[in-house]
Each structure stands twice: as structure tokens, then as C-alpha cells.
Amino acid sequence: MTPWIQKLHKWVGLIIGLQFVIWAASGLVMSLLDTATVNNQHHLAPAAQALPWPEAEISPAVIVARESRPVQMVETHWLAAEPVYRLSDGVSSWLADIRDGSSVPVTAADVAAIAARDYVGDGRPASPELMQENTWEVRGHTGPIWRVAFSDDDATTLYVSGQDGTILERRNDTWRLFDFVMMLHFMDYTRQQDFNNPLIVMAGAGGLWLALSGIWLFFASFRLGEFIPARWRPRRELTVYGADGGKLRSVESHSGDTVYLALGRNGLQLPSNCGGGQSCGLCVVRVRGHAPPPSSADRMHIDATRLRSGYRLACNLPVTSDGQIEVAGGAALWTERVATVVSATAVTPFLREFVLAPEVPLGPEFQPGAYLQVHVPGYRLQRNDLDHPELHRQDWSSLSLPENLVCKEPVRRSYSLSLPVEKAGGNVTLLARFSPGRQGKKQQPAGKGSTYLYSLKPGDRVCFSGPFGDFAIKPGAKEKVFIGGGAGMAPLRAMVHSLLESGAEERIHFWYGARNMREAPYVEEMEALARKHANFTWHLVLSEAAEHGAGLIRGLVHEATDEGLLQNHPDLKSCEFYLCGPPAMLAATRSLLARLGIAEEQVAYDDFKI
Ligand SMILES: Cc1cc2nc3c(=O)[nH]c(=O)nc-3n(C[C@H](O)[C@H](O)[C@H](O)COP(=O)(O)OP(=O)(O)OC[C@H]3O[C@@H](n4cnc5c(N)ncnc54)[C@H](O)[C@@H]3O)c2cc1C
Numbered sequence: 001m002t003p004w005i006q007k008l009h010k011w012v013g014l015i016i017g018l019q020f021v022i023w024a025a026s027g028l029v030m031s032l033l034d035t036a037t038v039n040n041q042h043h044l045a046p047a048a049q050a051l052p053w054p055e056a057e058i059s060p061a062v063i064v065a066r067e068s069r070p071v072q073m074v075e076t077h078w079l080a081a082e083p084v085y086r087l088s089d090g091v092s093s094w095l096a097d098i099r100d101g102s103s104v105p106v107t108a109a110d111v112a113a114i115a116a117r118d119y120v121g122d123g124r125p126a127s128p129e130l131m132q133e134n135t136w137e138v139r140g141h142t143g144p145i146w147r148v149a150f151s152d153d154d155a156t157t158l159y160v161s162g163q164d165g166t167i168l169e170r171r172n173d174t175w176r177l178f179d180f181v182m183m184l185h186f187m188d189y190t191r192q193q194d195f196n197n198p199l200i201v202m203a204g205a206g207g208l209w210l211a212l213s214g215i216w217l218f219f220a221s222f223r224l225g226e227f228i229p230a231r232w233r234p235r236r237e238l239t240v241y242g243a244d245g246g247k248l249r250s251v252e253s254h255s256g257d258t259v260y261l262a263l264g265r266n267g268l269q270l271p272s273n274c275g276g277g278q279s280c281g282l283c284v285v286r287v288r289g290h291a292p293p294p295s296s297a298d299r300m301h302i303d304a305t306r307l308r309s310g311y312r313l314a315c316n317l318p319v320t321s322d323g324q325i326e327v328a329g330g331a332a333l334w335t336e337r338v339a340t341v342v343s344a345t346a347v348t349p350f351l352r353e354f355v356l357a358p359e360v361p362l363g364p365e366f367q368p369g370a371y372l373q374v375h376v377p378g379y380r381l382q383r384n385d386l387d388h389p390e391l392h393r394q395d396w397s398s399l400s401l402p403e404n405l406v407c408k409e410p411v412r413r414s415y416s417l418s419l420p421v422e423k424a425g426g427n428v429t430l431l432a433r434f435s436p437g438r439q440g441k442k443q444q445p446a447g448k449g450s451t452y453l454y455s456l457k458p459g460d461r462v463c464f465s466g467p468f469g470d471f472a473i474k475p476g477a478k479e480k481v482f483i484g485g486g487a488g489m490a491p492l493r494a495m496v497h498s499l500l501e502s503g504a505e506e507r508i509h510f511w512y513g514a515r516n517m518r519e520a521p522y523v524e525e526m527e528a529l530a531r532k533h534a535n536f537t538w539h540l541v542l543s544e545a546a547e548h549g550a551g552l553i554r555g556l557v558h559e560a561t562d563e564g565l566l567q568n569h570p571d572l573k574s575c576e577f578y579l580c581g582p583p584a585m586l587a588a589t590r591s592l593l594a595r596l597g598i599a600e601e602q603v604a605y606d607d608f609k610i
């Protein structure tokens with residue numbers, strides 16, 4: 001449950017967090033404003049001495065009897081200094097002369113006198129203006145309204161009822177500011193000051209959920225042991241074995257550490273792209289003996305069969321007692337290798353091939369399908385340090401990259417071998433895609449690892465460790481189907497070369513998807529291999545409609561493979577599948593294969609998570 005709560009917590013937190021900032025800031029502004037000023041008390045004249053009510057010449061009962069409208073209430077009233085009756089039908093009110101009962105209109109002169117009696121200050125009133133349409137400053141009032149603006153510093157404005165001459169509102173700039181921040185505070189953008197509006201209810205519920213999920217995540221992501229200094233915690237011994245069962249070494253750890261941390265402290269850096277964040281799934285180890293129940297992060301990255309065999313994410317595996325674990329990388333985990341860059345060749349605008357000559361010859365464990373962890377040092381680069389050939393100038397100039405590209409701390413990134421080591425004369429060949437960061441309005445920093453690789457020039461030194469991974473060609477001569485896209489070309493290309501070089505005679509199909517011809521790497525190389533080896537076929541699938549030329553397959557690679565090969569294949573059960581590409585392509589292809597009834601054991605894949 002934790003990973004999706006983490007994601008949701010992050011996004012809800014962003015939205016509610018913004019609202020919290022608005023709530024806090026608007027609440028602060030409201031509390032700093034002087035209430036008397038907001039209510040315009042400083043421009044309010046003291047109440048005038050009540051005038052004696054004159055002898056009425058006509059009684060209210062007679063007036064009511066003469067009225068054509070129903071009258072609910074009659075009361076004595078002063079229109080400026082003029083005594084009148086105010087009559088009301090419950091909805092609106094009007095004035096009647098106390099001498100003859102005739103209707104008394106509220107004139108501009110009356111309004112000017114009313115405003116002058118109400119106001120103290122330096123401002124001079126403008127001529128009263130009968131409003132054509134009521135504005136938000138007099139929301140809540142109906143009927144005709146007069147407006148009198150004063151020329152003081154606060155822009156005082158009085159609103160007088162056109163029905164009975166009463167002052168409805170006293171507004172000024174401080175009130176206007178107060179009213180604006182109150183709108184933000186209540187999230188009531190209709191300015192009705194409604195506490196029950198749906199937005200505020202949603203934000204309140206979201207805030208409560210955020211607090212509760214935060215408490216959950218706090219307890220889920222911290223272990224009690226982490227609050228106690230390592231030296232006060234009991235010592236434990238972790239014995240590390242290679243995947244072949246050979247003992248590698250024993251390391252000392254403290255109860256409460258994660259296996260990832262314990263090994264790291266002892267110089268054994270497990271493969272990781274997320275630095276122990278439980279999101280890359282690369283730090284998998286196998287617990288010998290009794291493994292703890294799998295967590296949700298374990299279940300997300302490790303399939304059910306491997307979970308049953310005791311595989312767990314090391315960054316989520318606490319050390320509680322002396323224990324034994326198996327690491328797939330074996331002794332390679334301790335080995336840091338150094339290589340010199342031989343060449344960096346732009347294969348497509350954003351796929352670059354790097355050939356690295358290692359200082360010490362590589363062993364047979366560097367097999368197609370394996371990946372290395374390139375040690376990316378902390379760096380500060382200029383945009384110009386990322387070179388590209390003239391023919392890719394337009395592609396690069398359309399990227400929005402900052403002038404300075406910074407990686408504050410060293411990180412490690414995984415890159416697959418893209419050619420068998422023997423075919424590359426003992427060198428390491430990598431194919432790396434440049435991650436420009438999210439472009440457009442939502443700018444995100446360019447990828448740390450790919451930026452570093454793209455700054456490399458021949459002669460530069462690079463450190464790496466490995467090889468790692470269990471993506472490999474299975475023994476036997478079953479018909480093989482390779483399906484890939486993007487940088488997924490790398491391990492698939494290495495595997496295809498390896499098979500054909502070793503004289504494999506089974507049928508081998510390679511279906512590769514790109515958006516357009518410009519973004520498709522090694523097309524000529526694959527066509528040449530297909531011409532040379534009768535058992536190898538190469539199919540390039542392009543998703544952009546404009547690229548639909550003669551002989552090119554258009555569409556999505558998994559659909560094209562389905563139509564062109566799988567639907568009419570006589571015996572899919574005797575095939576092996578090797579997949580590598582962007583997450584969406586990988587997911588779509590895996591679910592297609594599952595729909596076709598192809599067993600999980602027939603499918604091998606590498607998930608780059610990019
Ligand atoms: C087993 C394996 C094999 C692989 N093989 C290859 C290979 O052969 N070729 C290849 O090209 N790749 C390969 N990868 C992927 C590679 O390891 C990297 O993940 C990839 O190059 C991106 O790393 P990066 O350091 O450039 O980007 P990162 O810095 O890790 O960033 C990843 C993405 O997140 C974005 N981002 C960065 N910071 C933020 C932020 N603060 N908020 C939001 N987004 C952000 C970046 O723009 C980028 O798009 C492989 C991965 C695995 C697991």
C-alpha cells in the first residue's frame with residue numbers, strides 16, 4: 001500500500017500545501033488589518049441629535065388604506081432631515097409623505113445630504129450616482145442603490161438605498177483588501193463568503209487525509225532503530241554469498257539498519273538507481289533461511305515466484321539478527337573498474353553510443369543482457385559541454401536546458417551492454433538515451449547520469465561496477481522474438497549479435513519501434529544482419545503517421561508484432577520472448593503476450609523505468 005499512498009500523498013500534498021500557504025498568508029493579512037478601519041469607523045460621523053418628530057397630518061392607517069400594495073410594516077423614518085413614513089411589504093420598502101401620504105422618492109440631493117451627514121474626514125464627495133448594476137461591493141442588497149465616492153486616501157465609498165435612503169455599506173481600500181484575502185481564505189471565489197462551499201470542504205477533507213497519510217508514511221518509512229545511534233544497537237553479522245552459492249564475505253552490521261545500508265557501509269554497493277528509495281527495484285537480494293513477509297514495495301518489484309524463494313529489496317529489508325543473504329552481482333559488487341572513453345558517437349539525436357576501453361580485461365561474466373553501474377561523479381557543467389553534431393543542431397536547440405547542469409552528489413546509473421564484449425574487441429559498448437527533463441511549462445532537471453555521459457569525450461576516464469542483472473539469452477535453440485523500443489535497443493542488439501556470431505540457427509525476429517526514421521538507431525546495421533543471416537528478420541515499426549513510407553510498418557510495435565507474426569504463428573508455446581523498452585511499451589507487450597496465452601517463463605524482459 002505504501003508506494004501508491006506515497007504518490008498520492010505527494011500530489012495531494014502539493015495541492016493542499018498551496019492552499020495551506022494561501023490560508024496562512026490570507027489569515028495573517030486579515031489579522032493584521034485594523035477592524036475599525038475595515039469597517040470605515042474612522043470616517044463615520046458621530047450620531048446626530050435626534051430631531052423632534054413633527055405632528056403628522058395624516059395617520060399611518062389612512063396611508064396604508066390608500067396603498068395599492070400590501071403593507072406589512074409602517075414606521076417613522078428620517079430621509080436626511082425630512083420626516084417620512086417608511087412602508088414595507090416584507091421584500092422592498094418605500095417612503096410616504098407624512099402630510100399627504102404621497103410617495104417620496106430618494107433624490108440625488110437627499111443622497112448627497114445623507115452622505116455628508118454620515119462622513120467625517122478630508123475627502124470631498126463626488127456627485128451621487130444611481131448605479132445601473134449592483135457590484136460585488138454591495139452584494140447581498142437588491143433594489144436601486146446610490147453610490148457616493150469620497151476623494152480621501154482610503155477611497156471611501158458610501159452606498160445608499162434608493163428605496164428608503166438608509167446607508168447600506170461603507171467601503172474603503174482596506175475593506176477591499178480584506179474582502180479579497182477573505183475570498184482566498186474561504187476559497188469562495190463567488191464572494192458569497194460561504195463556509196460550506198464545495199472547494200473548502202474538499203480542501204478540508206484533503207488536508208485531513210494528508211495528515212493521516214503523513215502519519216502512516218512516517219511510521220511506514222522509519223524504523224525505531226533509526227532513532228538510536230548505531231553504536232548503541234546490538235551488532236549483527238551478515239554473511240554474503242554469490243548467486244552460485246560461494247561465500248563472498250561477512251560484514252558487520254547493527255540491528256535496525258537495512259541490508260542495503262549495512263552493505264554500503266562495508267563498501268558493498270548494491271545496484272541502485274534510486275539510492276535506497278524502494279522505487280528502482282535494482283537492489284534485490286535473496287534471504288537464505290527465513291525471509292520476512294514481503295512488503296508492498298517488494299511485491300511491486302519482485303514477481304511472486306521470486307518472492308516465494310526469499311527475494312527482497314535490500315533497501316527495505318531490516319537487519320534484525322545474524323543472517324545470510326545472496327547477491328546476484330557476486331564479487332563484482334566490490335569491484336570498481338576504470339575505463340577510458342574511446343568514442344562517443346551520436347547514433348540518433350538523443351541516443352549516443354559510448355565505447356569504453358577498460359584498464360583491466362573483462363571476464364566472461366560480461367554477457368549480453370547484463371548491465372553496468374556507471375559511477376557518476378558530482379559535477380557542474382555548462383550547456384556547451386554537451387556536444388552534438390551539426391545535423392542534430394535543430395533537435396538540440398529545441399530543448400530547453402539550463403545554462404548550468406549540476407549534479408551535487410555522486411550517483412550511480414545502470415547501462416546495458418549494447419554489443420558483446422568480444423565483438424567490441426574487449427571494450428564496453430553502451431547506448432544511452434539523453435533525458436532532457438520534462439520540457440515545456442513543467443521544467444524538470446535533465447537526467448544526472450545521461451547528462452554526465454553526454455559530456456564525455458574520447459580520453460576521459462569513467463568508473464563503473466558490474467556486470468549485474470539476470471536478463472540473459474536462455475540456453476537452447478528455441479525460436480526467439482525480440483521486441484523493443486527506445487534505449488531498449490541496447491541489450492537486444494547485444495543479444496542478437498551474440499546469437500548470430502555464435503552461429504545460432506533458430507529463427508530470430510527483431511521488432512523495434514521508434515517514432516520516426518531519425519530516432520531509429522542501427523537501422524542499416526540490422527538490415528545488413530538480416531541480409532547476411534537467413535534465420536534473422538528485422539522489422540522497424542514507426543509510430544508517426546508522416547513516416548508511413550513504402551515498405552515501412554506503421555503503428556505501435558506490440559500491435560505490429562501481433563499482426564505481422566504472433567496472430568498467425570503456428571506454435572507460440574515453442575518461442576522465447578525478449579523485451580526491453582519504455583515502460584508503456586513494455587507493459588502493453590507483456591499484457592499482449594499474456595492475452596495470447598504465453599507463459600511468464602517464456603518471457604524475459606529488462607525494465608529501464610524510463
Ligand atoms: C537494468 C537497467 C538497464 C538500463 N540500461 C540503459 C541503457 O542501456 N541505456 C539507457 O539510456 N538507459 C538505461 N537505463 C536507464 C538508466 O539507468 C537511467 O535511468 C537513465 O539514463 C536516466 O538516468 P538519468 O540519471 O539521466 O536521469 P535521472 O537523474 O535519474 O532522472 C530520471 C528522470 O527524471 C527526471 N527528473 C530528474 N529530477 C527530477 C525531479 N526533481 N523531479 C521530477 N523529475 C525529475 C529527469 O529529467 C529524467 O527524465 C537502464 C536502467 C536499468 C534499471
Ligand code: FES
Nearest residue numbers: 276278281283315
Ligand atoms: S535501491 Fe532502489 S529499490 Fe532499493
